[in-house]
Amino acid sequence: MGSDNMYHPDSFPELKNPPRILLGPGPSMVHPRVLRAMASPLVGHLDPYFLEIMERTQDLLRMVFETQNRLTIPISGTGSASMEASLANLIEPGDEILICINGYFGLRLVDMAQRYGAEIHTIERPWGEIFTADEVRDALAQKSAKIVAIVHAETSTGALQPLGGISRVVHENGGLLLVDAVTSLGGIPVQVDEIGIDVCYSGSQKCLSCPPGLGPITLSPRAEQVLSERKSEVANWYLDLTMIQKYWGSERTYHHTAPISANFALYEGLRIIAEEGLEVRCERHRRNAEVLWQGMEDLGLELHVPLENRLPSLTTVRIPEGVNGAQIQNRLMMDYNIEIAGGLGELKGKVWRIGLMGHSSRLENVTLLLAALGEYLRS
Amino acid sequence: MGSDNMYHPDSFPELKNPPRILLGPGPSMVHPRVLRAMASPLVGHLDPYFLEIMERTQDLLRMVFETQNRLTIPISGTGSASMEASLANLIEPGDEILICINGYFGLRLVDMAQRYGAEIHTIERPWGEIFTADEVRDALAQKSAKIVAIVHAETSTGALQPLGGISRVVHENGGLLLVDAVTSLGGIPVQVDEIGIDVCYSGSQKCLSCPPGLGPITLSPRAEQVLSERKSEVANWYLDLTMIQKYWGSERTYHHTAPISANFALYEGLRIIAEEGLEVRCERHRRNAEVLWQGMEDLGLELHVPLENRLPSLTTVRIPEGVNGAQIQNRLMMDYNIEIAGGLGELKGKVWRIGLMGHSSRLENVTLLLAALGEYLRS
Numbered sequence: 001m002g003s004d005n006m007y008h009p010d011s012f013p014e015l016k017n018p019p020r021i022l023l024g025p026g027p028s029m030v031h032p033r034v035l036r037a038m039a040s041p042l043v044g045h046l047d048p049y050f051l052e053i054m055e056r057t058q059d060l061l062r063m064v065f066e067t068q069n070r071l072t073i074p075i076s077g078t079g080s081a082s083m084e085a086s087l088a089n090l091i092e093p094g095d096e097i098l099i100c101i102n103g104y105f106g107l108r109l110v111d112m113a114q115r116y117g118a119e120i121h122t123i124e125r126p127w128g129e130i131f132t133a134d135e136v137r138d139a140l141a142q143k144s145a146k147i148v149a150i151v152h153a154e155t156s157t158g159a160l161q162p163l164g165g166i167s168r169v170v171h172e173n174g175g176l177l178l179v180d181a182v183t184s185l186g187g188i189p190v191q192v193d194e195i196g197i198d199v200c201y202s203g204s205q206k207c208l209s210c211p212p213g214l215g216p217i218t219l220s221p222r223a224e225q226v227l228s229e230r231k232s233e234v235a236n237w238y239l240d241l242t243m244i245q246k247y248w249g250s251e252r253t254y255h256h257t258a259p260i261s262a263n264f265a266l267y268e269g270l271r272i273i274a275e276e277g278l279e280v281r282c283e284r285h286r287r288n289a290e291v292l293w294q295g296m297e298d299l300g301l302e303l304h305v306p307l308e309n310r311l312p313s314l315t316t317v318r319i320p321e322g323v324n325g326a327q328i329q330n331r332l333m334m335d336y337n338i339e340i341a342g343g344l345g346e347l348k349g350k351v352w353r354i355g356l357m358g359h360s361s362r363l364e365n366v367t368l369l370l371a372a373l374g375e376y377l378r379s
Numbered sequence: 380m381g382s383d384n385m386y387h388p389d390s391f392p393e394l395k396n397p398p399r400i401l402l403g404p405g406p407s408m409v410h411p412r413v414l415r416a417m418a419s420p421l422v423g424h425l426d427p428y429f430l431e432i433m434e435r436t437q438d439l440l441r442m443v444f445e446t447q448n449r450l451t452i453p454i455s456g457t458g459s460a461s462m463e464a465s466l467a468n469l470i471e472p473g474d475e476i477l478i479c480i481n482g483y484f485g486l487r488l489v490d491m492a493q494r495y496g497a498e499i500h501t502i503e504r505p506w507g508e509i510f511t512a513d514e515v516r517d518a519l520a521q522k523s524a525k526i527v528a529i530v531h532a533e534t535s536t537g538a539l540q541p542l543g544g545i546s547r548v549v550h551e552n553g554g555l556l557l558v559d560a561v562t563s564l565g566g567i568p569v570q571v572d573e574i575g576i577d578v579c580y581s582g583s584q585k586c587l588s589c590p591p592g593l594g595p596i597t598l599s600p601r602a603e604q605v606l607s608e609r610k611s612e613v614a615n616w617y618l619d620l621t622m623i624q625k626y627w628g629s630e631r632t633y634h635h636t637a638p639i640s641a642n643f644a645l646y647e648g649l650r651i652i653a654e655e656g657l658e659v660r661c662e663r664h665r666r667n668a669e670v671l672w673q674g675m676e677d678l679g680l681e682l683h684v685p686l687e688n689r690l691p692s693l694t695t696v697r698i699p700e701g702v703n704g705a706q707i708q709n710r711l712m713m714d715y716n717i718e719i720a721g722g723l724g725e726l727k728g729k730v731w732r733i734g735l736m737g738h739s740s741r742l743e744n745v746t747l748l749l750a751a752l753g754e755y756l757r758s
Contacts (some may be wrong), residue, residue, distance in 0.1 A: 007442045009654045012435055015643055017419045018428055027636060030421050038640055039418035040396045042409050042590060044718045049397055056391055063386045076592070077456050080635035081617045112616045205636060211421060213455070213592055213638030236615055237491045238460045254723075256459035257406060257584060259592030261417055262641065264394055275388045339423045344633075 021365055024341040025155045025314055026183070027205035027212050028357035030265075034210055037268035038261050045258045053267050054248060054258075060270035064185055064208070064278060065200060065218045067192035073248045074266055075215040075239065076259050079182040079203025082215025084112050085239040086178055086199045090147055090223065092232050093117030098145035098175075100124075100131050104156035104345045105180055109149050116235055121145060127346045128157045128305050128316065133165030140173045146226075147176045147199075153184035155206075156344040158305045158316035158353065160188065167196040176223055182206055185216065186273055187285040187313045187357055198223040204262070207285065207313055209358025210269040213262040217241075269358075285312045288361045292354065295370035299377055304351050313361075316343070316351040320377075325352060328376055336372050400744055403720040404534045404693055405562065406584035406591050407736035409644075413589055416647035417640050424636045432646050433627060433637075439649035443564055443587070443657060444579060444597045446571035452627045453645055454594040454618065455638050458561040458582025461594025463491050464618040465557055465578045469526055469602065471611050472496030477524040477554075479503075479510050483535035483724045484559055488528050495614055500524060506725045507536045507684050507695065512544030519552045525605075526555045526578075532563035534585075535723040537684045537695035537732065539567065546575040555602055561585055564595065565652055566664040566692045566736055577602040583641070586664065586692055588737025589648040592641040596620075648737075664691045667740045671733065674749035678756055683730050692740075695722070695730040699756070704731060707755055715751050 022029045043050050061072045075082040087109070091097065097118045099109045102125040113120055121143045125131055136148060148170045152161050163179065170177045176198040181190045185200075187207025192200050198220040205212035219227065219241070227241060234240040238256065246253040273281055289312035293303060296317055304316035319325040325342055329352070332338040343351040356366065401408045422429050440451045454461040466488070470476065476497045478488045481504040492499055500522045504510055515527060527549045531540050542558065549556045555577040560569045564579075566586025571579050577599040584591035598606065598620070606620060613619040617635065625632040652660055668691035672682060675696055683695035698704040704721055708731070711717040722730040735745065 007439070007653050009650065012439060012646075012650045012653055014650075015416055015419055015432070015647060017422060017643075018426075019420060020422045020426065022421060022423060024423055027421050027423065027639060030640075035418040035420065037394055039414040040394055041398060041414065042401060042406050043396055043399045044401060044403055044406065044720075045591070047397075047399065047718065053394070060386070060391060077460070077617060078635045078638065081456070084615075084617045108616075115612060115614050115616055203636070211638065211640035212424070212636040213641055233494060235494050236463075237487075237494055238456060238463045238618075256457045257582070257591040259457065259590065259638075259641070260406060261409075261590035261644075262592055262638070264396075265640075267391075268394060271388065271391045271393075274386050274391055339426065341423075 019337055021336065021338045022360050023354055023356065023365060023369060024339045025353045025355050026357060028209050028355060028360040030209055030211055031269065031272055031359045033272060034265050034269045037264045038211065040261065040264045042260055045260055046252060046254070050260060051252065053263065057263060057267045057270065058248065060267070060274060061216050061218070064270065064273060065190055065192045066194065067218050069192065069218045069220055071224050071241065071245055072218040073244065074204070074263065075217050076256060077215055078212050079201070079215045081239060082201035082203065082217045083108065083180060084236065085215070085217055085241065086201045087112050088116055088236040088239050089227050089234055089241045090176065090178065090199060091116040091118045092230055094119060095147065096121065096143065096145045097147040097149060098123065098139055100136070100150040102129055102131065102157065102159065103127050103151060103154035105151045105154060128159055130159050130161045130309050131166065133169045136166050137169045140169065144173065145175050147178050149178040151180040152190065153181065153188060153311050153313060155183040155314055156347065158311045158314045159309050160311040163195045163197065171196060176226065183311065183313050187282060187361065189282055192218055204266055207357045208269050210265045211262065213259055214266050285356065285361050288356050288363060288366050289315065291363065292356060292366045295366065299370070299374055313355060313357045315354045316347065317354060318351055325349065331376055332372055336368065338369060338372065398716055400715065400717045401739050402733050402735065402744060402748060403718045404732045404734050405736060407588050407734060407739040409588055409590055410648065410651055410738045412651060413644050413648045416643045417590065419640065419643045421639055424639055425631060425633070429639060430631065432642065436642060436646045436649065437627065439646070439653060440595050440597070443649065443652060444569055444571045445573060446597050448571065448597045448599055450603050450620070450624055451597040452623065453583070453642065454596050455635060456594055457591050458594045460618060461580035461582065461596045462487065462559060463615065464594070464596055464620065465580050466491050467495055467615040467618050468606050468613055468620045469555065469557065469578060470495040470497045471609055473498060474526070475500065475522065475524045476526040476528060477502070477518055479515070479529040481508055481510065481536065481538065482506050482530060482533035484530045484533060507538055509538050509540045509688050510545065512548045515545050516548045519548065523552065524554050526557050528557040530559040531569065532560065532567060532690050532692060534562045534693055535726065537690045537693045538688050539690040542574050542576065550575060555605065562690065562692050566661060566740065568661055571597055583645055586736045587648050589644045590641065592638055593645050664735065664740050667735050667742060667745050668694065670742065671735060671745045674745065678749070678753055692734060692736045694733045695726065696733060697730055704728065710755055711751055715747065717748060717751065
């Protein structure tokens with residue numbers, strides 16, 4: 001094969017990654033210490049050394065989720081895999097689920113839930129708005145639901161969903177609250193136990209600032225009980241928590257080979273959060289977002305989400321009339337190696353999406369972006 | 380949170396990975412260049428630079444699969460995820476599948492296939508033996524099957540399954556041949572096009588010698604057609620190739636955020652294979668395995684699989700009467716940082732499993748292991 005032209009080594013140049021400043025909806029920039037952890041020599045997935053790292057990683061995940069939940073682990077896939085794990089493990093065919101849709105990821109929850117045979121009810125709000133507890137109460141008064149699924153931080157809109165009132169309503173109705181915290185965990189308080197979230201999932205590549213590839217998930221004792229009392233088998237083998245928990249639990253039963261290097265990286269990323277302190281870290285996310293918001297308004301730009309519902313980790317900025325949004329994105333990339341993103345779904349072509357997550361949430365990045373945007377918009 | 384004792388940074392020491400010599404059933408050792416690739420700074424999952432790496436990675440995967448198949452990609456999960464992707468995408472409820480079971484991974488295929496509503500037929504051989512084309516022909520004469528699934532390299536037994544005759548039988552009967560190449564791809568010729576495999580999947584952490592976390596998969600044009608003509612939606616969102624192929628294809632439609640760093644690592648690992656040459660690499664695997672086999676016999680040990688069916692990448696050695704297998708494994712780990720594994724399933728307690736895969740398949744590792752084992756068995 002070596003002599004075959006198509007596969008001549010010269011056709012496959014060495015990696016020469018450009019030094020991107022990642023200010024899109026994720027992945028965020030990865031701390032050099034986390035990159036170094038990715039390069040740690042491998043050990044086996046049942047090596048006592050790795051089992052120890054697994055346990056400490058679970059403790060650290062409990063720290064960022066702010067929970068005591070036993071079943072708190074990283075799923076061996078991206079945030080979408082942990083989203084699917086949440087649904088696949090809790091839904092049995094015919095179960096009723098209420099899904100709150102105010103953006104792209106609400107729609108994704110619907111797409112996934114129907115594949116597991118759920119009977120789906122939905123409520124909707126325009127993209128960028130949020131739900132009130134009363135809206136959820138009214139929906140549950142009309143149609144009961146075993147699970148209520150809602151997105152805490154909508155990456156497609158930049159809206160932050162308050163959860164306290166909704167949690168009370170869901171539990172008064174005997175349901176389980178399932179929360180997407182992909183773009184909040186590690187940058188915005190999620191407070192799983194305080195709020196009473198039953199299933200919460202996230203991704204490694206947003207405010208946790210690790211490479212994509214792991215999806216932290218946590219189940220409340222009540223959700224665990226529902227899982228253990230299933231009548232039907234989980235319809236998804238790779239994401240079947242009844243088996244996976246035996247690898248992460250004391251049995252250490254082989255299920256699949258964990259992505260070992262990604263777990264080292266997650267451990268290091270979570271250590272950095274423990275060192276900074278979760279509260280301090282959330283304040284930093286908020287502070288840098290406020291600088292961005294003020295700067296955007298000073299440039300005459302309009303923010304899509306009103307201040308009270310605005311997500312510190314992801315800001316949607318309306319593209320002004322007469323400005324070519326994609327062209328500005330290209331110039332940022334060409335001139336400054338800065339990545340920001342355009343809108344998704346309903347907001348395609350209407351907004352830019354600017355992420356300030358984890359290691360990307362630094363004043364130098366905000367100031368540079370504002371300076372560059374100012375330069376382009378004035379010219 | 381920073382002041383909370385449970386999460387005090389000192390409770391979470393820095394990574395200090397032991398320098399393991401990985402001679403178990405996987406993961407194998409990772410080449411330093413691949414580790415360095417893991418530590419490359421991140422770029423976005425739609426960054427033109429990353430899209431270019433994706434395309435070249437697909438070319439390199441076609442090289443190791445020895446195929447021209449368009450739909451050749453790494454699944455964003457471990458080998459088990461690519462196994463499930465194979466079944467989830469090809470099976471519709473009620474479809475008949477013949478699964479050949481001669482080890483642990485045949486059983487896993489059954490477990491997964493039933494979750495997708497397949498009507499499962501099985502044939503079985505004792506663990507360590509292989510199937511003949513006649514056995515498959517007889518089974519298909521009794522019960523037809525849309526898919527015949529078989530394991531090329533059974534990691535649990537060390538048997539290598541010849542596929543040429545079986546492929547002819549399957550295609551004469553109008554079926555699709557689905558092959559597990561988790562422990563062969565990159566170390567033993569898989570020859571997807573030459574043999575006529577319709578769906579072939581593998582994992583990154585065996586003979587490809589990358590960290591676990593990606594599961595290469597390839598579909599023949601016929602399998603692609605079956606996929607495109609499905610009447611029902613794929614029952615698994617994360618592994619739905621009808622959507623994933625739009626991200627890897629020219630549309631570049633967002634599905635999930637690819638594990639970017641793992642893909643850099645895979646690219647570098649595949650480059651190393653292109654440089655060595657696939658044929659030369661397979662010879663190296665064979666040559667080092669032969670040294671191991673001869674050395675084991677010189678030590679008076681019995682190999683579980685007869686020479687003609689023996690897998691170069693994974694050797695099963697019978698644990699002699701009166702020897703504590705687990706104790707020997709522990710001593711290897713303590714004295715030499717060497718990992719080998721015990722048996723799985725039917726072979727638990729009966730064999731050691733010794734892997735010589737990818738960067739682990741080196742003469743120095745074989746010689747050291749034989750010397751250490753000789754020392755223990757003589758004492």
